[in-house]
Amino acid sequence: MRLHAWAWLALSSLLLSPLDGATLPRYGGTLTVELSSAWNSVESAGPIAPLVMETLVRVNEKAEIEPLLATAWQRDADRKRWRFSLRPKVFFHDGEPFNAASAVPSLMAALKKKYGDVNITAGGQALVLQFDRPIPDLLTELASPRTAIFRSPSIGTGPFRVTAWEPSHKLTLAAFDDYWAGRPFLDSVTVNLGTTRAVGDVFDIPFSQTRRVLSERTRIWSSPVRELIALVSDNVQPEVFEALALVIDRAPIVNVLAQRKAEAAHGLLPQWLSGYAFLFTNSPDLTRAKQIVSRLRVAPLTLSYPANDGFARSVAERVALNARDAGIVVQPTPNPGGTVRMVRWPLESTDAASELSRIAAMLGMPDRANSLNPAKPETLYEAERALLDAHRVIPIVHLPEVYGIAPRVHNWETAQKNGGFVLHLDNIWVDP
Template identity: 25%
Template sequence: MLRLTPVLACCALLAAACATADARQTAGGALTAGLAQPVSCLDPHQTPQTQNLNVSRQLVDSLTDQDPRTGEIVPWLATSWKVDKQAKRFTFTLRDGVTFNDGAPLDAATVVANLDDIVKLGARSPLGSGYLAGYAGASALDAKTVEVRFDAPSAQFLQATSMVTLGMLSPGTLRKTPEQRCAGGIAGSGPYVLGRVALNEEVRLSARTGYAWASALAANRGVPRVRELTFAIVTDPSARHGSLLSGQLDADLQVLQQDQRSFGDRGPRLLSATRPGIVYTLLPNESRPALRDPSVRRAIGAALDRSKFTPLLAAGERPATDVLATTTPGYKDRSAGLAYAPGEAARLLDAAGWRRGPDGVRAKGSQRLSFDLVYSASEPYGSLYQLMAQQLAEAGIELRPTPLDDATNSARQGSGDYDFVSWAVTRGDPTVLASVYPVKSANPLRRTRPDEVDSTIARIATVLDPAERARAVDAAAEAILSGGHGIPLFEQASSIGLAERVTGVRLDASGRPIFQDAEVRA
């Protein structure tokens, strides 16, 4: 893993930097972007992690794209589509001439195979399983026409086809094991192809010769102007930012709040947008005895003073005011219900029988109100978790932030060996709630019995009328908050620092950087 320091020279600083500097003198140049976390899986069908999907987005195309300004779904690999009145049958017409970088053509049978692959992955595709909920199968009507069917209305599916998780992989890729694909054994139809893959150090991509089918949102429909694109793993935010300012990086893909003042009209620029979807949320393991009680879960939310979070967040991030980000359809300002209320927290805990012990931590009999929050040590929010622990201590709740290496963190979360985890899920549609909260979802809450949360969230996907859908989202959000099933913390933002010499980088509707139109001046 690379840890840059601003004072080091280019060659000692970053293995790829010298090669990048040389490449800038060639046609199209090269661009090196600093990632804040290691890349753990490059298969978009499987991974939900932001840093992984930021890389995979450059490798795969989707059937459609979503305009981040209007939310409109526009053509990409599909030139047109039809949706029946019940939103149970979707028919796509594919673009001519599209191929994968291993030479295989994109046809209707390949689209069917990709959708079937995501369903077959099951729990290995925590996002894809939500996008394809109720999937009844797909058929190739002819070489360029695909029909996708659902058992029940799926108002969310068209938007789902714009997500990188439903990006198209070649038939040869689909025959590989999930592990092989995670490690980089993938061929997409996207504008870039994989070069060197060192998951804890860097991922190098090169522009694909002959690419000519970019999204309708792209200014450049052909081969990317940036011919060499490197994602360097730089976990130290000060080193990452310093290297951007010194010219050793072309982009910092996670700018912190305190570094915002470095950007202006001249010199490095800041590109920022709030990510739609589920805000960064503290999620309780409801199989734990103390956390089975909604009063305890709600008290934890009331004991947090979110107004103090801002200095510890990335640029553009802000305290949550709903379970959904402000850029998500169905968002509603619920800040009054998320306000700091230490008196209410004390009332709830007192009523539930939790009394302060001699060390200040509340207890009921021999059980202490003490919880572990497990997270990856490479996350940038360790200081925020420490602040949360201090705030909860004032209410008599002990929170122990527990940073783990990625493998251990994944194993602990997979087995349910935690009290709390914190997640965010990016998607420009309110059915994103279905990826976390229902029993039949990724279910980090370890819930076992479907209830009002499940039924209200399920309704969002089946309602077509906009006003009725808004009411369904409102009911789902209220069920989540009133039950303390999720404790919203802050809205995530994509805040990218760009060197002055870089132009044309844009953010898609999920806040992911798109380099199709990028240029680097020598």
């Protein structure tokens, strides 16, 4: 498998990356990752957790489900019974072999949390999941880090094993020699959490600093947009919220505040996920917004944005400026409890229907999951249109994750094409 990857990487390097192509892959070295986020457990450690624990399936760069720990699967017609064939010759980090029986405990806990009752039957490398109702989005859920397989906390089947863990502070990983897809090139990975330093080999950076990093000859890599920034209202008059939606100019937010790294969000789901987001595109209509405001008696609004979030604060202040043009007073505040809330909703799944259902649930609006058919995008569009027309939520911008990549890191861009909401470090190498 490792040779397989070798060949693939060599070919892709020759075709896609003249720089990487000039450097031969090499084993060894430590990759230092600096992340501004912090987590209390390895299982919940966002894009890092999949380095340690793997799921049965995963989402590729085309948003398609492909095998990971499961090599094949079948389902019955009503999608209640699912049978997975598990990958053979896979081992946990403690040396125990991976089989159906060892997958049951963590899988059972995750699925029960999501779907309620589930019956799991394990036999050798075959795993049968029996639900009492149809589960159309099961594969999407099984691609989520929430359903990762592990024997005990921090012991999974991923390309790296945990050697040291300081919650919310530091994670140290070492290459897992018995990884089923071949040993990673890196010997170890050090992940520093909760840091905003633009140092190390890989680090996430705020949008406002992307140009400065560029000037320091560091590569900037942006993931596909994975997060929605939106305004949510619980008790503001729908007409006022409509006027606010009309007056927000997303172009300066995308071009200046997000340094052209983001996408203007006119819909709730990004274009790559829904395929119809362009249908929601519109331009600010200050005249109509003023007409609406002139008919109403608009009380000052307070806009709560996430505390310690500089980008959210800038967006909130820009929204306040735009609102003032229409005669709506909006006061941004980092304190919770505002009449309007700015939310950051990361995508959790690559299934549009699931995401719409999740957003409807977060808005406290009726779930139209039964009427959603992924095969018929118009049902998704109508559902999203209904959510927007309720004037409870105003999408503003879809954000990617932006990382600074040091020059010594190779094959980064290619490796990340494996998709999903994770960092793929198993196929990159670093200069000494």
